[in-house]
Amino acid sequence: MPDRKVCIIGGGMSKWGVREASIVDMTQEAAKDCFDDVPALKRADVDGLLFASSYCGRRSFQVNAAPVMAERIGLKPTSICTRVDTLCAGGSSGIILATGLIRSGMADIVMIAGGEKLYTPQRWETYYSELASIDHDWDGAQGIGLPPPFFSMTAQEHMKRYGTTKEQLSAVSVKNRRNGATNPKGHFQKAVTMEEVMAARPIAPPLGLFDCTPVTDGCAAVLLTHEDKAKELSDRPLVYIRGTAQATLHSMSMNWPGEHLADWLHLRTAAKKVYERARVGPGDIDVAQTHDCFTISEIIEMEDLGFCKKGEGGHFVESGQSDFGGEVPVNTDGGLLSCGHPFGATGIRQAREMLHQLQGRAIKQVEGAKIGLTHNLSGLNVEHTILIYGREP
Amino acid sequence: MGFENFGTVSFTAAAKAADFMTHLEAGKVMTTRCRNCGASYFPPKADCPACLSSDVDWFEIKGQGKLNTYTIVNYGPTGFENDAPYILALGEFEGGIQVLARLSRDIKPDDIKVGMSLALSPVKLPDNRVAYEFNKV
Ligand SMILES: [Zn+2]
Numbered sequence: 001m002p003d004r005k006v007c008i009i010g011g012g013m014s015k016w017g018v019r020e021a022s023i024v025d026m027t028q029e030a031a032k033d034c035f036d037d038v039p040a041l042k043r044a045d046v047d048g049l050l051f052a053s054s055y056c057g058r059r060s061f062q063v064n065a066a067p068v069m070a071e072r073i074g075l076k077p078t079s080i081c082t083r084v085d086t087l088c089a090g091g092s093s094g095i096i097l098a099t100g101l102i103r104s105g106m107a108d109i110v111m112i113a114g115g116e117k118l119y120t121p122q123r124w125e126t127y128y129s130e131l132a133s134i135d136h137d138w139d140g141a142q143g144i145g146l147p148p149p150f151f152s153m154t155a156q157e158h159m160k161r162y163g164t165t166k167e168q169l170s171a172v173s174v175k176n177r178r179n180g181a182t183n184p185k186g187h188f189q190k191a192v193t194m195e196e197v198m199a200a201r202p203i204a205p206p207l208g209l210f211d212c213t214p215v216t217d218g219c220a221a222v223l224l225t226h227e228d229k230a231k232e233l234s235d236r237p238l239v240y241i242r243g244t245a246q247a248t249l250h251s252m253s254m255n256w257p258g259e260h261l262a263d264w265l266h267l268r269t270a271a272k273k274v275y276e277r278a279r280v281g282p283g284d285i286d287v288a289q290t291h292d293c294f295t296i297s298e299i300i301e302m303e304d305l306g307f308c309k310k311g312e313g314g315h316f317v318e319s320g321q322s323d324f325g326g327e328v329p330v331n332t333d334g335g336l337l338s339c340g341h342p343f344g345a346t347g348i349r350q351a352r353e354m355l356h357q358l359q360g361r362a363i364k365q366v367e368g369a370k371i372g373l374t375h376n377l378s379g380l381n382v383e384h385t386i387l388i389y390g391r392e393p
Numbered sequence: 394m395g396f397e398n399f400g401t402v403s404f405t406a407a408a409k410a411a412d413f414m415t416h417l418e419a420g421k422v423m424t425t426r427c428r429n430c431g432a433s434y435f436p437p438k439a440d441c442p443a444c445l446s447s448d449v450d451w452f453e454i455k456g457q458g459k460l461n462t463y464t465i466v467n468y469g470p471t472g473f474e475n476d477a478p479y480i481l482a483l484g485e486f487e488g489g490i491q492v493l494a495r496l497s498r499d500i501k502p503d504d505i506k507v508g509m510s511l512a513l514s515p516v517k518l519p520d521n522r523v524a525y526e527f528n529k530v
Pocket residue numbers: 427428429430431432441442443444445446
């Protein structure tokens with residue numbers, strides 16, 4: 001059995017936002033952008049496609065979507081062609097699976113594509129389908145289908161225990177919207193001020209409009225292969241997948257695994273494992289893309305990923321430690337708050353930004369970045385997925 | 394019968410823990426404890442997640458619970474639009490049993506305090522539907 005080193009060699013995105021386009025159209029746009037990124041690659045040599053999407057079965061009425069996508073982007077996979085669904089982490093799950101397949105020799109060149117068409121002509125569908133993403137028998141029947149109420153409870157718990165302020169929550173949004181302002185592929189290209197964020201319409205207090213990721217259509221794609229093939233296909237610096245982890249400890253709010261809602265034991269469990277696998281610690285991470293579905297999420301992620309002490313996430317963000325020039329720049333392309341969150345595409349978007357950062361060609365570059373981390377939480381905070389990328393294997 | 398009349402909107406009619414609904418209709422919020430390994434949990438399960446045994450017993454969630462956290466829902470998902478605004482809360486009962494439920498409309502928003510005592514009880518909804526909610530003790 002071979003044990004090959006696995007590299008990410010190219011990435012692409014469709015334009016994200018409110019799109020007059022189908023999920024297939026947007027997958028084609030993302031795949032073309034990705035192929036253009038690796039001109040030496042022949043599409044006929046791609047022997048695997050993993051398509052990450054959670055709602056294509058419902059809002060795009062397309063199940064068994066992978067063969068449809070393969071045909072529309074001109075691929076004829078012979079090693080693997082399947083769909084992956086872990087909601088907000090689907091893209092990252094695809095990258096983990098592709099890494100295993102390539103590492104073991106079961107596939108050579110795999111495209112991971114994914115995304116969602118969330119805006120449908122009948123708007124009620126969006127707010128009905130959300131109920132399908134949680135334990136709908138019990139959590140759903142209480143009317144907690146939409147995520148903001150759950151993260152509002154999380155934010156209140158964090159504020160009560162650690163004195164986190166609404167200004168600190170807002171600082172996350174101001175930073176990420178500023179980072180995203182120069183990213184042409186994201187949903188928004190507009191920075192927001194602290195005053196605007198603080199005064200915004202309440203969604204689920206203390207969370208206001210700018211504390212929440214928008215509803216977004218979009219797709220993304222990346223290409224993975226083994227080290228030898230990566231050297232053959234590109235002169236750019238190699239970017240390796242150094243370690244991966246995905247941890248689930250529960251599936252519904254009643255069985256929450258931590259001591260309280262702001263204590264993310266499942267994130268710490270995944271973090272411990274991924275740092276071991278990648279043979280690095282939190283202090284070695286030069287740049288990170290973490291799951292800022294809500295501003296409070298990024299604050300707790302700083303703590304439970306080990307970038308700062310528990311309870312100090314608000315201060316860490318407010319004092320610029322997660323911004324350019326700080327300890328670890330986070331969400332350098334705008335994150336979910338600026339790019340949006342078409343679930344299956346988000347982990348792929350993060351991987352593409354990490355590829356750019358570690359090859360020194362990001363729009364907002366972290367100088368000399370050598371090791372990067374991407375993170376997703378998924379569902380009603382039931383799972384945490386982390387990947388560590390590096391210039392060395 | 395099954396879960397056809399559960400909550401404002403129910404999603405799964407047939408489930409093995411349907412006795413829950415019979416008890417709820419009779420005025421009790423009940424859940425299960427495994428006879429084989431002793432694990433207890435909410436929501437109820439006909440098969441134990443800890444040891445996978447199917448030998449489970451029903452017991453009532455009684456007494457005072459504690460409000461851990463809550464949120465005001467201003468925008469309900471489809472099917473719940475007419476209920477909003479409503480207040481969702483996480484409560485904790487004897488044995489560490491956690492319950493997500495709505496706060497009774499009898500509790501005024503100004504009177505809600507994290508840590509306050511709560512009781513859990515069945516509530517009749519329009520159209521012969523039934524759910525459970527938190528009440529003031
Ligand atoms: Zn048992």
